[in-house]
Amino acid sequence: MDLVRLFFAVLGILALGVNAGGSGSCMFPAIYNFGDSNSDTGAISAAIEVVPPPNGESFFGHSSGRFSDGRLIIDFIAEKLQLPYLSPYLDSLGTNFRHGANFATGGSSIRPGGYSPFHLGIQVSQFIRFKSQSIALYKQHSSNTQRLPRPEDFSKALYTIDIGQNDLAFGFQHGTIQQVQASIPDILTQLDQAMNKLYKEGARFFWVHNTGPHGCLPYNVIYDKSKPGNLDRIGCVKPTNEVAQEFNRQLKNSVLHLRKQLPLAVFTYVDVYSAKYTVISNAKNEGFVDPFDFCCGSYKGYHIDCGKKAIVNGTVYGNPCNNPSRHISWDGIHYSQAANILLANQIINGSLSDPPVSITEACHG
Numbered sequence: 001m002d003l004v005r006l007f008f009a010v011l012g013i014l015a016l017g018v019n020a021g022g023s024g025s026c027m028f029p030a031i032y033n034f035g036d037s038n039s040d041t042g043a044i045s046a047a048i049e050v051v052p053p054p055n056g057e058s059f060f061g062h063s064s065g066r067f068s069d070g071r072l073i074i075d076f077i078a079e080k081l082q083l084p085y086l087s088p089y090l091d092s093l094g095t096n097f098r099h100g101a102n103f104a105t106g107g108s109s110i111r112p113g114g115y116s117p118f119h120l121g122i123q124v125s126q127f128i129r130f131k132s133q134s135i136a137l138y139k140q141h142s143s144n145t146q147r148l149p150r151p152e153d154f155s156k157a158l159y160t161i162d163i164g165q166n167d168l169a170f171g172f173q174h175g176t177i178q179q180v181q182a183s184i185p186d187i188l189t190q191l192d193q194a195m196n197k198l199y200k201e202g203a204r205f206f207w208v209h210n211t212g213p214h215g216c217l218p219y220n221v222i223y224d225k226s227k228p229g230n231l232d233r234i235g236c237v238k239p240t241n242e243v244a245q246e247f248n249r250q251l252k253n254s255v256l257h258l259r260k261q262l263p264l265a266v267f268t269y270v271d272v273y274s275a276k277y278t279v280i281s282n283a284k285n286e287g288f289v290d291p292f293d294f295c296c297g298s299y300k301g302y303h304i305d306c307g308k309k310a311i312v313n314g315t316v317y318g319n320p321c322n323n324p325s326r327h328i329s330w331d332g333i334h335y336s337q338a339a340n341i342l343l344a345n346q347i348i349n350g351s352l353s354d355p356p357v358s359i360t361e362a363c364h365g
């Protein structure tokens with residue numbers, strides 16, 4: 001090879017190197033997830049009370065601890081990254097943490113004092129303990145290390161966050177719209193602190209979901225539709241959705257701020273709100289029944305949770321539907337697997353993300 005050709009060969013390799021830094025698969029070895037029931041893969045079942053069937057019926061064939069008939073968005077993320085479904089950190093049986101752990105718990109909020117004791121601050125504390133303990137065990141080789149994360153993977157992992165819905169829900173339940181609106185900066189300050197803690201622990205790649213259109217959840221529509229002028233053109237509760245959108249505007253600003261504050265980290269902001277609103281708007285075209293109908297449990301007339309049944313004045317409440325895949329809402333609050341497939345498809349390729357990169361490439365800032 002003469003010198004000129006060698007020069008161009010080296011140039012080519014350099015160009016490839018630069019290219020590899022800007023795009024291409026990140027090969028995330030693990031996922032650490034933080035959140036609420038939207039991404040709980042069994043924590044409530046492990047820690048509080050078993051999530052009963054027919055939850056899980058469409059995919060797992062048994063209750064998997066998920067609030068859905070099947071897989072959640074986080075499961076489709078795991079599939080896309082070719083990683084196993086996440087074990088809940090709180091589960092003491094049958095877990096495998098080699099490729100990450102799930103700290104999400106149903107009912108959790110960012111701030112303490114909501115529906116669940118496992119607010120985001122606690123989830124981050126659990127993570128910190130999980131990390132130090134698993135590294136210590138790994139180094140001692142004292143237990144079966146195959147089910148432990150590799151210590152070097154903590155800084156290569158994807159940190160996914162989907163939380164905030166319960167801060168809003170709890171606020172709406174216990175205060176006015178204005179009070180919820182006014183609480184958003186404080187909620188986001190606490191989210192910011194949690195992200196900073198994760199960063200200090202070595203987390204570098206963050207995938208942050210914004211909050212969904214709260215006012216489109218059937219239980220909200222049922223409770224709020226009596227108020228005149230409250231529904232938008234597709235039938236969602238307008239004031240509630242406006243607060244969710246304001247939350248998301250401020251969340252996006254927080255993420256922009258975190259990017260400046262923590263330049264070694266990569267933050268992807270994901271507009272789950274739009275994904276959910278689009279699926280609900282297109283319900284008919286996608287072959288779904290009325291998007292405000294849901295499959296399991298009841299909020300109409302009588303409230304009964306999915307998996308329970310009651311007979312009141314001769315009427316049976318809580319029977320699940322025959323065809324969950326035709327419903328967007330599984331139980332009035334949580335999405336069906338059929339909806340989650342569509343949501344995940346919109347989210348994973350990056351078309352709703354800032355920056356617009358696919359999840360497999362979310363390590364490139």
Ligand SMILES: *[C@@H]1O[C@H](CO)[C@@H](O)[C@H](O)[C@H]1NC(C)=O
Binds near residue numbers: 301302312313
């Ligand atoms: C059942 O009947 C009683 C007496 O008529 C009535 O007060 C109550 O609201 C009914 N409950 C439901 C869930 O319809």
Ligand SMILES: *[C@@H]1O[C@H](CO)[C@@H](O)[C@H](O)[C@H]1NC(C)=O
Binds near residue numbers: 345346349350351
């Ligand atoms: C991403 O996927 C959605 C849903 O399948 C599709 O509508 C959109 O065009 C895709 N965007 C890109 C950039 O591939």
